[in-house]
Amino acid sequence: MDRRAFLRKNSAVVTAPATVVMEHIAPDPPTEPETVSRFANTALPSTARSTAGIAPYTGAWGFDQAAHLLRRTLFGPTRAEILTAAGRTPAQVVNDLLTVPPTPAPPVNVSATDTSVAIGQTWVTQAFDQNVESARRTSLRSWWLGQMLTQSLSLTEKMTLFWHNHFVIEFGDINDARHAYQYAALLRQHALGNIKQLAKDVTVNAAMLRYLNGNQSTAAAPNENYGRELLELFTVGKGPLIGPGNYTNYTEADVQAAARVLTGWRDNQANINSYYTASRHDTGTKVFSAAFGNGTITNGGDQEYKTLIDLIFSQPETARFLVRKLYRWFVYYVIDATTEQNVIEPLAQLLIQNGYNVAPVLRTLLLSEHFYDAVNMGCLIKSPLDFTLTVGRQLQITFPPATNAVAQYGMWDYLNSLTNLQQQLVGDPPNVAGWPAYWQTPQYYEMWINAVTLPRRNQFTDLMISTTGYTRNSFKINIDALALVQSLPSATAQDPNLLIGELARLLFPIQLTPAQLTFLNDVLLPGLPDFEWTDEWTQYLANPTNTAKRTAVNTKLQSLLRTMMGLAEYHLS
Structure with missing residues (x-):
């Protein structure tokens, strides 16, 4: 199975004009051009989906599976959270x-x-x-x-x-x-x-x-x-x-x-x-x-x-309707006949049997073989809130403390302004139907990425990885690339390929290709052999106050992270 197939568009989709099907309520006219990308679905994907049902997952359990679970249930799990989850059983983590x-x-x-x-x-x-x-x-x-x-x-x-x-x-x-x-x-x-x-x-x-x-x-x-x-x-x-x-x-x-x-x-x-x-x-x-x-x-x-x-x-269709919405929130937007039979219907019956308590349904779904099927991993496009919060949490940005409420709320307000520009503002869905990415067929999640929102995402990540960052109320936020890498095992931090691999498994829900990894190595070390990074990193650790040595490694790391956050895979969960 080609796990990367959905990242590519066939020529028919690329050249066809996008159509917008509003199932519930017409939105306000867009204030900026192309709120739905012409590259978004014009028909639901025909790719065969999972045949797995809600039987308990019994496969491998490690970093990748724990990361998948936490990416879908939290807003940007940290490396520490993923490692802790990987060291426990799936049932313990879901508990x-x-x-x-x-x-x-x-x-x-x-x-x-x-x-x-x-x-x-x-x-x-x-x-x-x-x-x-x-x-x-x-x-x-x-x-x-x-x-x-x-x-x-x-x-x-x-x-x-x-x-x-x-x-x-x-x-x-x-x-x-x-x-x-x-x-x-x-x-x-x-x-x-x-x-x-x-x-x-x-x-x-x-x-x-x-x-x-x-x-x-x-x-x-x-x-x-x-x-x-x-x-x-x-x-x-x-x-x-x-x-x-x-x-x-x-x-x-x-x-x-x-x-x-x-x-x-x-x-x-x-x-x-x-x-x-x-x-x-x-x-x-x-x-x-x-x-x-x-x-x-x-x-x-x-x-x-x-x-x-x-x-x-008391109507069984109520349970089915609710379970379908939960499925599209946590798993994927395509619900074919097999998924309806193997996942939606049994979960709906479980919801009814439990008097509409949602926890048993969530427990069963998140521990199911269906949830961990490879086709359901890394296939969801991050919402603006998920994208923005993931940058802050996974890349360890330090925000103002609760003791400074003005600065703290000011920075949270700044993040809200960013998600608003990306077309998702907490407290104000566009209409009573909610955000269209969760119900509008056939585009669904693909609506999050268009000519308006993609540049906004890239501008935010570029600003956060810069030394300048963003300042409000005398408090600056940005990604401290040096601190991020120093939080990794020392052997990983000093080896360029291990470093890139560790960052990749944190930031991306699907594996990068060998060509991509080679490309990222060249971003970190343009035209230089691997040992150059080891030498520079070792010299920096030996003398962290030396401006030249600090700048040398920090500039390389900023370039690497900026490039990684610019990859299509970074927008997936």
Whole structure:
């Protein structure tokens, strides 16, 4: 099998005009050219996929397999984390990943304009103030990115972002950072927990009520926005179209019935919560279609929405829909008939058997022979968040400490600005369907790379490997190439080929070709024999304060890392 085939495009794909198929909702017009590369898929790949199922993986376990697991479950695993995982059993590592860490402290104020809250103190329970709303929203985004950057060995952060992409809101639309924080905290609370309970809680979450206009829904005028997205995007999915507005998994009448169930809920800005008003609720009987067994829901007051969620989650297709989204998040975007039969269906049944607790499904998937099949390793294109955070974590960039909240949040805000330029901003997916790279066929992940985003990625890595780096609030971040190499075993650091090999297995999820390794050797030592590196490195270690010797090795390492981060393989996970 050619593990590198997907890195190449055939001539038909290269010359064909790219088509954009929007399954859910049309995006805003692009503000820059080519937001979808003309090299992206114009049809789903026809390459045969894995026949492996969810039986436990029993193959080799070492650095490569541990790195694959952690690349998919963390934002940029460090070398130390991978080595530790490689020294444990797969089950032990997955147990660690499914351990819920302590709840993080809430975001704090770092803006001098928010005079109602001292610098370094939280604003999440303060009165709403439109004058400082933007500063608080920036604080929240920065804090959220900081949780990802400083993550423990837990799936919590990756799953919190997954649920954000699933139960979508947009911070800018709801215009209350306090509600947005409660929403983010809710996702983190249930990240590894019960999906049905999360669906119930998010349905009456104040931020969601605002985002999809549930706070305006009354018996006299039921608002269908949330009911429609609950069915189409959050739970059961459409299925094939069977009539005007009607799908296999729900009908237009089901949307209307769901909207009636959900009437009466409002958000409270003063108390920062949601509440139920009986006089605004439709007390009539709601009748659902044959897709839901012709079920009915009678008046249940403020508990009626829970009955609706129970009805939806009693449909087996809800489990399949959720498992497919998890699969595309952790494994690959192509779900062919074999994968549907061998992976999706048994995992969906497992989800149902476990009462919609997600941990057993994640455990089975991440320990399965399917997950470790070679075809599923290194085939995922890093999202902007994954790409940016991986640079920071794997290459050991030192960020400001918590004792300097202004500098710390300022640098996290800078990283958010970078991912925004790469077309992914935490807190603001482009619409209620989430980031298109996870659902838009046939491009999927390939949407992350285009004429706008690729230069932004390269500019960031070039800046980080430079001596200049980036400075904000008198704190500079960049990659310390010397410290990075000194953290490797001494025998590895002084041998150019061992050094390149060690960096390659950390930075790339698939093996480089002999020609690529030779090329990288020439980047490190242009036209020089291997022993030149050993001599220069040894001389530097013997006299690390000597500017000339330090510059000689640092310049070579910077050139090597800059080139490695510029390879196509560096964008894969």
